Amino acid sequence: MAVLLLAEVTGGELAMDATAKAVTAAQALGDVTVLAAGASAAAAGDAAAKIAGVSKVLVAEDASLGHRLAEPTAALIASLAGDYEHIVAPATTDAKNILPRVAALLDVMIISDATAVVDGATFERPIYAGNAIQTMKSSDAKKVITFRTANFDAAGEGGSASVETISAADNPGLSEWVENKVAKSDRPELTSAGIVVSGGRGVGSEEDFALIETLADKLGAAVGASRAAVDSGYAANDLQVGQTGKVVAPELYVAVGISGAIQHLAGMKDSKVIVAINKDEEAPIFQVADFGLVADLFDAVPELTQKL
Amino acid sequence: MKALVPVKRVIDYNVKVRVKADGSGVDLANVKMSMNPFDEIAVEEAIRLKEAGKVDEIVAVSIGVKQAQETLRTALAMGADRAILVVATDDVHADIEPLAVAKILKAIVDEEQPGLVLCGKQAIDNDMNATGQMLSALLGWSQATFASEVDVEGNSAKITREVDGGLQTISVKMPAIVTVDLRLNEPRYASLPNIMKAKKKPLDEKSAADYGVDVSPRLEVVKTEEPAQRAAGITVGSVDELIEKLKEAGAV
Amino acid sequence: MDFNLSEDHQLLSNTLNRFLGDNYDIEKRNEAGFTAPYHLQDMWNGLAELGVIGALVSEEKGGFGGSAEDISVVFEELGRSLCVEPMLGTLLALRVLSDHGQDERVEQIISGESRAALAVYEPNMSCDLSAMEATAVEQDGVWRLNGRKSAIYGAPGSDFVVVAAKTESGTGLFFLENPVLICAAMVDGGGVADLVMENTAAECLALDAETSLTSALDLGRIALCAEAVGAMSALQDLTVDYLKQRKQFGTTLSSFQALQHRAVNMQIEIEQCRSIVISAVGQFGQPGGERNVSMAKNLIGRAGRLMSEESIQLHGGIGMTWEYPGAHFAKRLVMIDHQLGDQNDHAMRLIATGAKQLVD
Numbered sequence: 001m002a003v004l005l006l007a008e009v010t011g012g013e014l015a016m017d018a019t020a021k022a023v024t025a026a027q028a029l030g031d032v033t034v035l036a037a038g039a040s041a042a043a044a045g046d047a048a049a050k051i052a053g054v055s056k057v058l059v060a061e062d063a064s065l066g067h068r069l070a071e072p073t074a075a076l077i078a079s080l081a082g083d084y085e086h087i088v089a090p091a092t093t094d095a096k097n098i099l100p101r102v103a104a105l106l107d108v109m110i111i112s113d114a115t116a117v118v119d120g121a122t123f124e125r126p127i128y129a130g131n132a133i134q135t136m137k138s139s140d141a142k143k144v145i146t147f148r149t150a151n152f153d154a155a156g157e158g159g160s161a162s163v164e165t166i167s168a169a170d171n172p173g174l175s176e177w178v179e180n181k182v183a184k185s186d187r188p189e190l191t192s193a194g195i196v197v198s199g200g201r202g203v204g205s206e207e208d209f210a211l212i213e214t215l216a217d218k219l220g221a222a223v224g225a226s227r228a229a230v231d232s233g234y235a236a237n238d239l240q241v242g243q244t245g246k247v248v249a250p251e252l253y254v255a256v257g258i259s260g261a262i263q264h265l266a267g268m269k270d271s272k273v274i275v276a277i278n279k280d281e282e283a284p285i286f287q288v289a290d291f292g293l294v295a296d297l298f299d300a301v302p303e304l305t306q307k308l
Numbered sequence: 309m310k311a312l313v314p315v316k317r318v319i320d321y322n323v324k325v326r327v328k329a330d331g332s333g334v335d336l337a338n339v340k341m342s343m344n345p346f347d348e349i350a351v352e353e354a355i356r357l358k359e360a361g362k363v364d365e366i367v368a369v370s371i372g373v374k375q376a377q378e379t380l381r382t383a384l385a386m387g388a389d390r391a392i393l394v395v396a397t398d399d400v401h402a403d404i405e406p407l408a409v410a411k412i413l414k415a416i417v418d419e420e421q422p423g424l425v426l427c428g429k430q431a432i433d434n435d436m437n438a439t440g441q442m443l444s445a446l447l448g449w450s451q452a453t454f455a456s457e458v459d460v461e462g463n464s465a466k467i468t469r470e471v472d473g474g475l476q477t478i479s480v481k482m483p484a485i486v487t488v489d490l491r492l493n494e495p496r497y498a499s500l501p502n503i504m505k506a507k508k509k510p511l512d513e514k515s516a517a518d519y520g521v522d523v524s525p526r527l528e529v530v531k532t533e534e535p536a537q538r539a540a541g542i543t544v545g546s547v548d549e550l551i552e553k554l555k556e557a558g559a560v
Numbered sequence: 561m562d563f564n565l566s567e568d569h570q571l572l573s574n575t576l577n578r579f580l581g582d583n584y585d586i587e588k589r590n591e592a593g594f595t596a597p598y599h600l601q602d603m604w605n606g607l608a609e610l611g612v613i614g615a616l617v618s619e620e621k622g623g624f625g626g627s628a629e630d631i632s633v634v635f636e637e638l639g640r641s642l643c644v645e646p647m648l649g650t651l652l653a654l655r656v657l658s659d660h661g662q663d664e665r666v667e668q669i670i671s672g673e674s675r676a677a678l679a680v681y682e683p684n685m686s687c688d689l690s691a692m693e694a695t696a697v698e699q700d701g702v703w704r705l706n707g708r709k710s711a712i713y714g715a716p717g718s719d720f721v722v723v724a725a726k727t728e729s730g731t732g733l734f735f736l737e738n739p740v741l742i743c744a745a746m747v748d749g750g751g752v753a754d755l756v757m758e759n760t761a762a763e764c765l766a767l768d769a770e771t772s773l774t775s776a777l778d779l780g781r782i783a784l785c786a787e788a789v790g791a792m793s794a795l796q797d798l799t800v801d802y803l804k805q806r807k808q809f810g811t812t813l814s815s816f817q818a819l820q821h822r823a824v825n826m827q828i829e830i831e832q833c834r835s836i837v838i839s840a841v842g843q844f845g846q847p848g849g850e851r852n853v854s855m856a857k858n859l860i861g862r863a864g865r866l867m868s869e870e871s872i873q874l875h876g877g878i879g880m881t882w883e884y885p886g887a888h889f890a891k892r893l894v895m896i897d898h899q900l901g902d903q904n905d906h907a908m909r910l911i912a913t914g915a916k917q918l919v920d
Contacts, residue, residue, distance in 0.1 A: 010473070068476065070441065070451050093471040097453045097508055100406070100441035109407050109526040110438045122530060127434050131325040135530040173478040174450030178466060180473035215506065219560065237456075237491055238474055243435075244490050246472075252559040262324075269538060273551065273559040281543075282805070290541035291553050303547045308560065322581075342574065381567055382574070497579050500611030503571045550755045 001030030001120060004080060005240065006073075006089035009036055009290065014044035015092070017192035020051050020154035022090035025147040027053045027155070028084045028117040034161070037073055037168075039066025047129075049161040057161050062168035067177035068094045074101035075169040081106055081142060083249040085120070091146035091247075099144050108140035111298070129243035130266030148245075149191065150249030150270050190239065193222035195252045198241055198268070201228035202257020202278060202297055209234045211297070212256055215305045224248065226258045242267035253282050257297045260285025309423035309460075309482075311354045311363045313388065314413055315347040315370050317379040318433040331531040334433075336400050343379045344430025345495075348386075349488045352459055352495040354426050354538065355387040362460045365389050369416055371409050373400050377511065384500035384506035391509070392416060393535035396516040396523045403434055408516075408523040410442035415519035417447060422483065424465070429454050429487040440487035454489045563838060569633045575610060576634065580641035586885045592827070593644035593749025597717030603645055608672025616651045621658040622667050628844035631779055632786035632837055639790025642888055644750040646728060648899070649714025651783055652678035653722050655776035656733055662763045674719040679709035679755050680773065687777075687901040687909050689724075689731055689770060694757065696732050696764070698727040698780065705734060705757040705765045716743035716751035723755070723762060730768030736760065748891035775845075778853045781900050785856045786839045788896045790869050792830045795889040802878075802886075812880045819874060826870050828864045836860070851913050854906040861903030864893035 003026045008015035014036065018214060026032045032053060036045035037060040058080070059111070064072040074237035078099070081087060087102060089095035091113045103110040115133070116124040122137045190196065195248035197219060210279035216223045225235035227242050241248055243266040258264060260276070260283055269273070269288050276289035279296050286292040293300060319325065320340040328335045343351075359362040368383035370376040371394040380391035394412055396404050417425065430437035444451035456475065457468035460482070468477045470489045480486075498506070516523045544550045553560045565573060584603065595867045607613055617623025617628045625631075631651065638647055650669060653676035658666045668674045683690040694707025705725050715721055721739045724731055741753035766772070800823055803814040813819055833856075840856040843849040868890030872879035879886050897903055 067478070068471065069478065070444075070453070074445065093454060093469075097441065097451075098436050100436075100438035101445040101451065103438070104410060104442035104445035106406060107407075109405055110436065110442075111527065112436050112438060114347070118530075125435075126535070127532075128319070128334060129327040129432060129435065130535055132327045132532050133535050134333075134532045136527040137529050137530050139528050172448070173481075175478050178477040178479050180474060180476050182527065189473065218469070237470065238472075247335075252554070269535075273554070273557055274316075274538075275554070275559075286543070288538045290538075290557070291550055292541060292543045292545065293547070293550050300547055304550065307547060307551055378570060380565055382571060385571055409645055497575045497610055498571055498611065500615055501574055502611075503575070504624060506571075507568065536627070 001086070002084045003029045003032045003086040003088060004077070004084040005032055005034045006077065006087070006095060007034050007036045008090055008092050008094060009038040009041055012038055012040035012043060013058045014047040016047065017154055018090035018092055018149050019048060021035055021149040021152040022088060022147050023051050023053050023155040024152045025114070025117060026086070026088050029088070029120055031055045033084070035060065035077065035080070037065045037076060039063050041065070045163050048160050049163050050157050052156045052159045054159050054161040057163045058302070059163060060168050061165070062171075064171035065168055068097065069175050069177065070097045070101050071174045072168060073098050073173045074105060075172065076206060077102045078105040079169045084142070086145065087142050088145045088147060090149045095146050099146055103144040106144065107228050108142050108143055108144055109138065111136060111138065111143065111145045113148045114145050115148050126266070129263060130269070131223045131262065148247060148249050162166050166200055170179050187216060188220070188222045190222045190224055190241070193248070194250050195219045195221035195254070195272070196241070196248050196250045196268070197221045197254045197256065198224035198226065198258060199229050199231060199235065200258030202225035202259075203229060203234055206234045208298070211301045215254070215256075215301055218305050218308050221254070226261070226264045255285050255289070258285050259283045261290065309363050310365045310367065310420060311357060312417060312420060312422040313347070313350050313354050313366060313368050313383065313437065314343040314409070314425070314427045315351065315368055315379055315383050316428070316431045317341050317370060317372055317376040318344045318431055321345055321432055327532055327534050331411065331533060333401050333529060333532050339434045341375070343382050344428050344431045346432070346488060346490070347537045348495040349490070349492050350426040350428050351383050351386050351388060352493045353488055355496070356493065357458070358387070358462060367392065367420060367422065369394065369413065371396050371404055371412055371516075373397055375400070381506055382429040382498060384509045384511070387502070389509065391511040392511060392514060393511060394504045394516060394519070404523050405527065406436050406438040406442055407526060407527050408521055409439050410446055412516060412519050413439070413443050414446045417443070420557060424460065424483060425485045427485070427487050429489050440485050444485040447485070452478060452480050452484060455486050456489050456491050458492065467504060469494045485530055494507055514523045565633065569629065572615065572630075573633050573637055574611065576612060576637035577640070577754040579606060580637065580643060584641050584643060586642070586888065589642055589644060590888065593878050594745045596751070598745050598749070598751030599645045599717070604675070605672050607645060608670070613650060613672065614670040616654050617658050617666060617670065622663055623658075623670060628779060628841040631783050632841050635783040635786040636790035638894065639787035640794045642791060642794070642885070642892055646675065646714025646718070646751060648780055648783060649677035649712065649718070650675060652680075652713070652776050652780050655779060656722055656769060659772040659776070660733065660769065662765065662860055666761060674895070674897040675714070675717070676720050676722060677712050677718045677753070678717035678776070679712045679715070679721050679723045680777065681711040682708060683710050687905045689773065692724065692726055692731060694723070696727050696734055696762070703734060704759045705736075705762050706759060707757055709755040709757070711899070712741070712753045712755060714751055715739075715741050715753035715755070721755060722765070723757070724754055724769070724773055727748050727767050731770045731773060732767045733769040733773070734762035734764040735765055736762045747897060748888065762883060774850070777900055778844065778850055781853050781857045782837065782840050784896050784899055785833070785860045788860045788864050788893060789830065789833050791889050791896075792833060792864065795829060795867060795871050795886060795893070796826055798886045798889070799826070799874050801828075802875055813874075822870060822874060826867055829867060829886050833860050833863050848917070851910060854909045854913070857901060858903045858906040858910070861897035861906070864897055868893045
């Protein structure tokens, strides 16, 4: 059984962590062929060929495949679909944009955000913001799946898959890229960081959010935020951790001034070690924390930053 | 231009979800139901486009059980002009899959010929995040998902999208499908005078068979479970103790 | 019989629930409720914009509702959010004003442009209007009022007060602009005022308005009962949540059967209260409907006290603290019993109307 895996390619570079995690999930389904598509994708294809467990890499380079536009990439994948039983990708915003479109072109259902592979047709996925886990069995001939990367370990390096260049499908020319506004940061990317420090409403202001950033920099961590903190304007939108934001599963997650709404827990409860700092000892975040510190964050966070 | 806004009736986002003891799904009997919050944002955006003179009619559509009529009334009370209810099941626990929904919506789009379809990026029950993209594929229209800004100008629209790592702006040809994200707008409340006006707005009732769409599911639910609980942790008394524990756990 | 809300009422209830839930947390409520003018002007404007004030008056009189059911839907939601906005005073004033052709003033109130309260009660008077001591006398073409009014709900910050006073023909209604009031917060928050009148000039709206007054007050009582049901169910939710969370002897409180029984008893009380409000709403305006109102007010007075005491008992010490929302719900429920006649007053009214029915 063959699997076609859409690699996460951004600006010509392979997002190694997300792709390697999806490879782990895909290996359980069969022989993995990785598709690296983009305006420039050769370097990404070469990088993907080195992931252990990848048997073949297809590189499609065409201007129409750049900038994450759904229509040309979906058309390309649909044209390749004949050879594969599974078409999969890491559950990034790009893949979530493209794969449902692919599924509809093939007249099959999509399985989004799968967290476990039971067998070739059966998968687990969270529903209701992670408040329930559903096991679903597909009756479609082809299965189109996005995998939630937080639930899979990254496949190692050491592979040496063959790389083949293919051409793009016809560009339907329905949409055009205008511009990107990428948040510039020297910190690690939120969804793949080993450590995440997040602030919530308890931080109290945009200025005081610097406390969170200082601690994160000391730990070499990514910065996250609860929806309450984002809604109050303390932190940027794309830092939001939770069901409607990013889902993370770092080695260490430090929640500061976050009460722990279900919405937020759904986005971080798969972290290996969770630390909660909150002055309200009744806060639900303590129910998922491995280490809870009931303290005023304005005392505890500077002290922690200094002593680490 | 006409705008079509599909809305879904889902469990109210404030209600705590309970998994049924037999594992067949989530208990929805006698639970407060509301419009999917993302769909509310889509309705609001359509109303704002109408207020800005870029849309002249808003048609709300819901596909599911008969009770979804209430969800459509909410859309009408917010400001939609008319509504179409497609009854596709009698079972409140049955979820019509995005593929079937997209097929019914395609048939409605063929009939109504809207210039824009605005939908929520995902429903908060099945969290599938697929209907807009699937409808777009079936129609061969342009798609812009996860919109945080919508700017319609004549034959094209500029859409700012929330993507991993920041924002992306694209320009799509009309007609287009736009799926909306959380921060696009703050939906208005349905005021009482508008609730009363909504009673007089037309609401057509149809069935899935009227559109010749088979709604039987492609995905069979094997079981539904509560998520695994994390083991209870410990409370530390000081920052020093916290650092010590983290070192023991090898986390720093 | 279908006891579910109609589609419109469901939508109205959702709108209010969302509006109050999004904009009215307990800290904001407590700060507003105990600081003059004991409510928040922007919340009041918001309620006006949503047409909620209009829900208190019928369509033919310029409103968007006005039935007893409309009013109970609105007040149940206000109770659930423990809203201190002066809706009760506004309801009472709006009803008597709309009964007496004051369309322009009604319109201003519904739009939120101005606000009014109704002065009926006096230090020596309860439900029985015949015990009223304030008087109105016409001198040289000007009506002059004398006497003292108390418990004028929602009066602080209002633009005018409608005053009930004895005339030669019965209980008249008078319109007083920019009244001089003695304002205070109620023990549970929200504004209330006293009014002392010494030859105070006022505009006469009606010479005998007893029927209109009684009907307005009965609607006010229905409103209070519905508010209590909303507050009770919110308090019950808080209590049950607490029982499920709080651990003693190594297990959650909710695992103790004795406490489960007490929580179930509270739920039964709420259902009784909900039922009696439905009956009072259904009978409002019918012959003998005032008896259903008094039965409801009496039962809710008793049940409200029981609910607040039980919830405090089940919570323990935290149930009494200012910081915990439950304490404020408990206070509100006790206070509701004392507004527009307490359980004893309404028991007396039931006896009196019952005796009258027997004689008739």
